[in-house]
Amino acid sequence: xxxxDHLKEMYREDPYLKEIYEACENLVRRDRSLWTEYMLQEGLxxxxxxxxxxxxxxxxxxxxxxxxxxxxxxxGKDKTYA
Numbered sequence: 123x124x125x126x127d128h129l130k131e132m133y134r135e136d137p138y139l140k141e142i143y144e145a146c147e148n149l150v151r152r153d154r155s156l157w158t159e160y161m162l163q164e165g166l167x168x169x170x171x172x173x174x175x176x177x178x179x180x181x182x183x184x185x186x187x188x189x190x191x192x193x194x195x196x197x198g199k200d201k202t203y204a
Contacts, residue, residue, distance in 0.1 A: 129176070130165045136176035143167055 133143040145154045146162045154160075160169050167174040175181050 126164075126166065132176040132178060133167055133174075139167060139174060139176055142174075 133139050136143075142157045142160050143162075145157050146160055146167065160167060160174075162168070
């Protein structure tokens with residue numbers, strides 16, 4: 123399983139999240155006007171109360187664990203991603 127330190131590094135490499143993460147890390151040096159709803163908490167990126175996860179195999183595991191099967195299931199991962 124990936125550790126939090128590895129997850130933090132993945133933010134810096136993710137094509138979509140990289141700029142947002144850098145803006146949140148460097149509050150003084152970066153214009154955050156486009157990303158005011160994002161924040162860092164202990165190095166993890168949140169939008170509101172939702173943890174943002176970089177694109178990786180961990181996403182599939184998280185989606186299955188939290189949204190798959192049983193009563194809490196969704197109508198498939200494509201609709202859950204959307």
